[in-house]
């Protein structure tokens with residue numbers, strides 16, 4: 001094993017441990033939100049919906065409440081309210097920070113994995129530098145709609161998602 005490969009492997013392993021811990025943390029947060037769903041304002045709706053349906057809606061990027069309204073008007077553009085039931089997706093303007101951190105983590109993880117593979121493949125240093133950067137940008141950008149969708153599900157489970165709005169008279 002060359003020095004490059006040793007460094008790449010140790011970084012990849014430590015990164016794997018961080019991702020594992022973050023995953024456990026996220027699972028715990030969602031589990032807490034799930035167990036408390038009956039006590040919050042989204043409780044009635046969330047309690048009636050099986051987890052499978054909610055995950056399916058999150059992956060389809062549709063409204064967690066009604067499952068019909070598309071959360072995005074284009075690949076990038078997220079709507080403020082559900083076009084079908086009028087529920088407000090994010091009550092708080094600052095919510096973009098949560099998904100942005102996840103996007104960053106996805107990009108960093110992909111960069112480390114790409115670099116590890118290239119180091120083991122014996123790629124030259126230009127390839128080892130360029131490919132992980134490109135892969136990080138591409139994956140970070142590709143993750144955007146899904147991290148926002150999952151974040152909305154998380155808000156919904158915690159009762160932090162806006163309720164249905166009656167259109168202004």
Ligand SMILES: [Zn+2]
Pocket residue numbers: 063064065066067068069082083084085086087
């Ligand atoms: Zn809806």
